[in-house]
Amino acid sequence: MLSEFSLIDRFFARRATAPSPRHQDEAATPLGIGDDCALIAPPAGHQLAISTDMLVEGRHFFADVDPNALGHKALAVNLSDLAAMGAAPHAFTLALALPRADEAWLEAFSDGLFALAERYDCALVGGDTTSGPLNICITVFGDVPHGAALRRDAARPGDDIYVSGTLGDARAGLGAIRGEWRVPRGAGWQRALERPEPRVALGLALRGVAHAALDISDGLAGDLMHILKRSGVRAIVDADAVPCSDAVRALPDAARRQCTLAGGDDYELCFTAPAASRDALANIAMRVQVPLTRIGTIESSGAPGIAWRDASGALLSLTLQGFDHFHAD
Amino acid sequence: MLSEFSLIDRFFARRATAPSPRHQDEAATPLGIGDDCALIAPPAGHQLAISTDMLVEGRHFFADVDPNALGHKALAVNLSDLAAMGAAPHAFTLALALPRADEAWLEAFSDGLFALAERYDCALVGGDTTSGPLNICITVFGDVPHGAALRRDAARPGDDIYVSGTLGDARAGLGAIRGEWRVPRGAGWQRALERPEPRVALGLALRGVAHAALDISDGLAGDLMHILKRSGVRAIVDADAVPCSDAVRALPDAARRQCTLAGGDDYELCFTAPAASRDALANIAMRVQVPLTRIGTIESSGAPGIAWRDASGALLSLTLQGFDHFHAD
Numbered sequence A, B: 001m002l003s004e005f006s007l008i009d010r011f012f013a014r015r016a017t018a019p020s021p022r023h024q025d026e027a028a029t030p031l032g033i034g035d036d037c038a039l040i041a042p043p044a045g046h047q048l049a050i051s052t053d054m055l056v057e058g059r060h061f062f063a064d065v066d067p068n069a070l071g072h073k074a075l076a077v078n079l080s081d082l083a084a085m086g087a088a089p090h091a092f093t094l095a096l097a098l099p100r101a102d103e104a105w106l107e108a109f110s111d112g113l114f115a116l117a118e119r120y121d122c123a124l125v126g127g128d129t130t131s132g133p134l135n136i137c138i139t140v141f142g143d144v145p146h147g148a149a150l151r152r153d154a155a156r157p158g159d160d161i162y163v164s165g166t167l168g169d170a171r172a173g174l175g176a177i178r179g180e181w182r183v184p185r186g187a188g189w190q191r192a193l194e195r196p197e198p199r200v201a202l203g204l205a206l207r208g209v210a211h212a213a214l215d216i217s218d219g220l221a222g223d224l225m226h227i228l229k230r231s232g233v234r235a236i237v238d239a240d241a242v243p244c245s246d247a248v249r250a251l252p253d254a255a256r257r258q259c260t261l262a263g264g265d266d267y268e269l270c271f272t273a274p275a276a277s278r279d280a281l282a283n284i285a286m287r288v289q290v291p292l293t294r295i296g297t298i299e300s301s302g303a304p305g306i307a308w309r310d311a312s313g314a315l316l317s318l319t320l321q322g323f324d325h326f327h328a329d
Helices: A004-011 A067-085 A103-119 A169-178 A189-194 A200-206 A220-231 A253-262 A275-288 B004-011 B067-085 B103-119 B169-178 B189-194 B200-206 B220-231 B253-262 B275-288
Strands: A038-040 A046-056 A088-098 A123-131 A135-145 A160-164 A213-215 A233-238 A269-273 A292-301 A306-309 B038-040 B046-056 B088-098 B123-131 B135-145 B160-164 B213-216 B233-238 B268-273 B292-301 B306-309
Touching: A004 A103, A038 A088, A038 A123, A046 A067, A046 B088, A046 B123, A046 B135, A067 A088, A067 A103, A067 A135, A067 A189, A067 A200, A067 A213, A088 A103, A088 A200, A088 B046, A088 B135, A103 A123, A123 B046, A135 B046, A135 B088, A135 B135, A160 A275, A169 A189, A169 A253, A200 A269, A200 A275, A213 A220, A220 A233, A220 A253, A220 A269, A220 A306, A269 A275, A275 A292, B004 B103, B038 B088, B038 B123, B046 B067, B067 B088, B067 B103, B067 B135, B067 B189, B067 B200, B067 B213, B088 B103, B088 B200, B103 B123, B160 B275, B169 B189, B169 B253, B200 B268, B200 B275, B213 B220, B220 B233, B220 B253, B220 B268, B220 B306, B268 B275, B275 B292
Parallel strands: A088 A123, A233 A306, B088 B123, B233 B306
Antiparallel strands: A038 B046, A046 A135, A046 B038, A088 A135, A160 A269, A160 A292, A213 A269, A233 A292, B046 B135, B088 B135, B160 B268, B160 B292, B213 B268, B233 B292
């Protein structure tokens, strides 16, 4: 049985790197794991973007999930929040409650975690471990120049509405596991569910181009409403233009729309941009190699809401509910 | 039944204040709850001190604990880490897993949390809530001038070793609950256990005066060892000089030493300072109204370790273990 301190040391502290200094100022030497606090500072002219996410067994992942994938996802969902803000990943803290110190589990979990962290040069700078029902809480820190953050309150009438990648794969996979419908094997849903890829490069490229942005974690319908409410605007969205994989497209209409419009766990970006930015966005999509799809338009100011249309332009009457952790999905 | 979003809004977002701007630069307007990330920046010439702590039912608190006290303690243990670093509290994030949305519990919890947060002008800037076994994870942010942080690796041979307040009350109270010994009612142990007071003003006053510092969360013996290991020095400590309340002093020697030297949950500061600072420290103790007690000396460099002595100067042979979340206490 490993003690708390040797466990932290073996699986986390040894693999943690000091955050990279971003100042000329020698006095601002950063400090990572091993003291009461980590010390970091954004570069001059930047702010620190901060987000925290808590993942709970049975709610965000199944008990038998591959721990390597879980390590990946726990950090990925946080990096996705940085991407949605246009912030560059810099560092993170990890708090972990574990029912027991299972070395094989910890090795796989930390491997998955650090593989993603190293890809984005994101240093583990502090944390906490305790015994308890499995719970993973990561807080992530990124850099964004003053005034450049992609905020939810910045949508303007006339803006196009875009989403990146495809939506609904994770929800389709969850439905397949639950027996709600059948999705072909190899349809990519397991990867979407277990190893979402944060759109970090896209988020950085959208600085100065997009107006409002967020990442789709609770379903497009509910998440887009956050932009509309904070910006005080309405939206028209072509429900059938929402991009999805072939496997999701093959589902019956109602199931497909449930997946693409209210699925959750997508971690794609939804953003608005003026029509004058269409060429710039086509170039960005090519450069960062992430498909971007225009799905609708921001309407005049007014009571926030979404008017859903189908491919023919006819109004749809949809009753969709975003993912809510205190209701059934 | 409250939905996740109305719950966040009602008990947390409405009471959250935007973090106070600390820049002249208008572009650096801070952003709190309601976007993908919070945006903050330390004042010019400062670093951000960051700490995270996770509290789990049955491990850090009992299921029937007063939720108001729990809200206080969840933030207090994090502010204590800032204090140990000499950092001024600025903001925090809260991630919360709840078995159910119990309004009375949430109201009391948030009351206790915000009462302490407001006392230290520490703004809630982001968070996450989910259903799951009760788990509270707070990440806290403070400001400290470049080079002024009280680090664990800064103890020097010849330094005096100090602790603030009294040690062992929380552990004595826990022992009373467990039936290990009897502690008189009204002895203050319940307050020590449930409502520790972070030594924020003391930590700020120690900048430029103390060398190394940390907060005592896992017991003096284990925590002091962190300073010794990171500084590469040894210590001589007078076990009987370690300050304790009358109730703890009345315990049998072995129980008293277990409480004061290895108790945990004290949240007092342990720090080292050169002998030339004794007058300055006496003045600081008066000014911040926190008793400071000199308990030992940092010895020459060498294999880190603590030589315990009793009041007569005789060497003690103590087998003490710091609090470890993967072993029995």
